Amino acid sequence: MPQKPDVREDELDSRAREVLREVVLQHVATGEAVSSRSLARGGRFHLSPASLRNAMADLEDLGYLQHPHTSSGRVPTDRGYRFFIDHLMQSRRLSQQERDVIDGQVAHASEVDEVMHLASRVLSRLSDQVGVVFMPTLHRLTMRSIDFILVAEGKVMCIIVGTNGMVVNKIVETRQGFTRDELEKISRYISGEYAGLALDTIRRRLIQLTAEERSQVDQAMHKALALGIGAVEDLMPMEHELFVEGTASILNKPDFANAGVIRKTFLALQEKEKLVEILNSCLNEDGLQILVGSESDFTHLHNFSLVARRYGSESAPLGMVGILGPMRMEYARVAPLVDYLGRALSRKIEEEEQHD
Amino acid sequence: MPQKPDVREDELDSRAREVLREVVLQHVATGEAVSSRSLARGGRFHLSPASLRNAMADLEDLGYLQHPHTSSGRVPTDRGYRFFIDHLMQSRRLSQQERDVIDGQVAHASEVDEVMHLASRVLSRLSDQVGVVFMPTLHRLTMRSIDFILVAEGKVMCIIVGTNGMVVNKIVETRQGFTRDELEKISRYISGEYAGLALDTIRRRLIQLTAEERSQVDQAMHKALALGIGAVEDLMPMEHELFVEGTASILNKPDFANAGVIRKTFLALQEKEKLVEILNSCLNEDGLQILVGSESDFTHLHNFSLVARRYGSESAPLGMVGILGPMRMEYARVAPLVDYLGRALSRKIEEEEQHD
DNA sequence: CTCTAGCACTCCCGCTACGCGAGTGCCAAA
DNA sequence: TTTGGCACTCGCGTAGCGGGAGTGCTAGAG
Numbered sequence A, B: 001m002p003q004k005p006d007v008r009e010d011e012l013d014s015r016a017r018e019v020l021r022e023v024v025l026q027h028v029a030t031g032e033a034v035s036s037r038s039l040a041r042g043g044r045f046h047l048s049p050a051s052l053r054n055a056m057a058d059l060e061d062l063g064y065l066q067h068p069h070t071s072s073g074r075v076p077t078d079r080g081y082r083f084f085i086d087h088l089m090q091s092r093r094l095s096q097q098e099r100d101v102i103d104g105q106v107a108h109a110s111e112v113d114e115v116m117h118l119a120s121r122v123l124s125r126l127s128d129q130v131g132v133v134f135m136p137t138l139h140r141l142t143m144r145s146i147d148f149i150l151v152a153e154g155k156v157m158c159i160i161v162g163t164n165g166m167v168v169n170k171i172v173e174t175r176q177g178f179t180r181d182e183l184e185k186i187s188r189y190i191s192g193e194y195a196g197l198a199l200d201t202i203r204r205r206l207i208q209l210t211a212e213e214r215s216q217v218d219q220a221m222h223k224a225l226a227l228g229i230g231a232v233e234d235l236m237p238m239e240h241e242l243f244v245e246g247t248a249s250i251l252n253k254p255d256f257a258n259a260g261v262i263r264k265t266f267l268a269l270q271e272k273e274k275l276v277e278i279l280n281s282c283l284n285e286d287g288l289q290i291l292v293g294s295e296s297d298f299t300h301l302h303n304f305s306l307v308a309r310r311y312g313s314e315s316a317p318l319g320m321v322g323i324l325g326p327m328r329m330e331y332a333r334v335a336p337l338v339d340y341l342g343r344a345l346s347r348k349i350e351e352e353e354q355h356d
Numbered sequence C: 001c002t003c004t005a006g007c008a009c010t011c012c013c014g015c016t017a018c019g020c021g022a023g024t025g026c027c028a029a030a
Numbered sequence D: 001t002t003t004g005g006c007a008c009t010c011g012c013g014t015a016g017c018g019g020g021a022g023t024g025c026t027a028g029a030g
Helices: A014-030 A036-042 A049-061 A078-088 A096-108 A112-127 A180-194 A199-212 A219-235 A247-252 A259-270 A272-281 A331-355 B014-030 B036-042 B049-061 B078-088 B096-108 B112-127 B180-194 B199-212 B219-235 B247-252 B259-270 B272-281 B331-355
Strands: A130-134 A143-152 A155-162 A167-173 A242-245 A289-292 A304-312 A317-326 B130-134 B143-152 B155-162 B167-173 B242-245 B288-292 B304-312 B317-326
Touching: A014 A036, A014 A049, A014 A078, A036 A049, A078 A289, A078 A331, A096 A112, A096 A331, A112 A130, A112 A242, A112 A317, A112 A331, A130 A247, A130 A272, A143 A180, A143 A219, A143 B143, A143 B155, A155 A219, A155 B143, A155 B167, A167 A219, A167 B155, A167 B167, A180 A199, A180 A219, A199 A219, A242 A272, A247 A259, A247 B259, A259 A272, A259 B247, A259 B259, A272 A317, A304 A331, A317 A331, B014 B036, B014 B049, B014 B078, B036 B049, B078 B288, B078 B331, B096 B112, B096 B331, B112 B130, B112 B242, B112 B317, B112 B331, B130 B247, B130 B272, B143 B180, B143 B219, B155 B219, B167 B219, B180 B199, B180 B219, B199 B219, B242 B272, B247 B259, B259 B272, B272 B317, B288 B331, B304 B331, B317 B331
Parallel strands: none
Antiparallel strands: A130 A242, A130 A317, A143 A155, A155 A167, A289 A304, A304 A317, B130 B242, B130 B317, B143 B155, B155 B167, B288 B304, B304 B317
16 A cells, blocks of 8 residues: 555644645646635635735645746645545535436446446546556456356357356367267356355365376366366456556546647556556555555656545455546545445445345 | 549659659658658669659649648658559568467457457557457357356346357346256257358347247247347447557657647547448458548548458458558558458458368 | 735746758759 | 759747746735
8 A cells, every 4th residue: 555645634724724725626627826816816715815825835835735936826736635635625426417327337237347348437437537447356256156158169168157246258278079068067066066165266176176086086077177277267367457448538638738748648557567556555445545646656647646446345355446537636526436336336246145 | 432542553654653652661761751852862863852853843743742831841642652552562571470479369369359359459569550450240140059148147148159150248138037947948949940040130030930929939939039039139239349459559659749639539539430430331342451541531530541451251251450550651561461460360260160 | 913015026928030951943054 | 854053931949028927025004
């Protein structure tokens, strides 16, 4: 877990907090640096620009604000945003429509790929940022049933249904020939014997079994075990761990006015390993998480923030959903979105489990 | 089919052709406008800059070249590229390594999604451009076998294997409850009865059957037919018709120096309908196809070219593979790449068919 | 002690002018 | 038909010049 800077709540008096808050809101809204005048014009303070200037200067000394040039307004720092998020932000409630969209999408999905696609897309669309969905490897997935279907000579499709209702499938190549009947028997055998266990446990047991009873088991059994091992091993690495959707949508933001920034950002988004690492490190934390700017040491993505949340049952987290956008984003709007989607997914998964 | 401009081969004498050719090559290599001096320096002509200027001026009058400003070198027009591609280009042979990469990837793929992903990725990587792979709807896919697997109450996974070895699968929701045995019977029945027919034919026949024998057939049969129809209909629209991969790779090209161009390009790439339309219109043509700049009326993608080729057996084309890049691209390198991948895919599909 | 008005100072930004360099077009001579 | 020469045209980078916005500081008012 990347550490957050030490931001004590009591460091700022009530005026300073109000000013910081207003600066963040205004800067997020306009994208411009905020001047003392424009703050005064805002009408929320009955103070002259000069007084506000003093307050802002103090905030700057404390590291909550900075100004790019001598003669331009102020902009929040990472630390400023952090304080805002922790102590000043009032999350907006989701509109009925937004909730409907999320619920609707979640209700449909059943196959893994579909779920991840839908989730990242819905986040990206509703937030107008980049949606990311991450699923750790399937090692921990507990199996409800497994099926083998012959699709061609030497090719068997393997379908695993998890106890959480998740469905994954993959075609495995096998040198040995199988008949449909054989495959059915194998499906039944493994389903019956190993239901409720995690994939990596199943794999271990199968291998154990092969070794132990090397010569005792008949040849048919051998073939069955080999197929089972192959299938589970093929499925576990799961290449598409990370879905990133809506990269184009950030192009419309004024923050991406020049080509260099765009280039860097896209290249960074392409390198998924780092992002996976960060998301993975958040997997143990409960509740909504917000990483601001440099807090996630995603070096290529300066002034980006990540708003993410774990999903899956509490005991066995399945992955993370979240959005990625410029540090200057509407946290109050985005945060509840991510939170709601994470909850909706988790709820669905729990239902599936009980339904079993 | 977008029409190509009328470019007669005999319009240019041998000097003009050589000059045009050299201009294209140099411009593609450097990205700069080509001046008469740099042509002369190239050493391929034993002529002074002044003579080359005359030749270039003639080419400009005929519409093969243009110059952006009064005082800068010349750049090929769409028409110039067209002539170059049709009459002047010498395709480079693929390196052994490139062929190995393509063959290796093609050998693996079996499931539809996988094939399309791999193909677009390999094209994008080898050409350093945007790879596109397009598959028209599955209406014409001829079925070898169909399988129904129960994955949860009310959810049945349907797997269709085509005579060309292609495998597609989808989970269909059904209100009626099915037992595993019932599903197996249905699989067998439909596989036996309809093997070798196209999906849309199968769909028609199933519907016909339901209507005809409305009251005569027993209830089990009814359920079976309904499930079959549902599955086929669910599968046919196939949302992921178009795969676009490697959009980030074009960011490195100098052609994308300013943000406006990038923005436009990415937005255009996002609108897949238009691209689908263009690829669809090329589906009837045989062999490698190159559309230069405005020839494909992809209005948002000015000065982009499309190099594409049909794949699948001759009688039943399956789709298009191709790459999309700036008009200023190395056609001699890209063209054989696309061609080879298309052939490799087609060959594989034909093998699968005979193997049946 | 706090707030505010005033003022000097800094720095960004857009505009214009200028000169250089690259390239062309044309003409006249070889 | 080719070539050298020369005038002309632009694009581009640089420098210089206000104007404007915003700050920091100080002194005076409440």
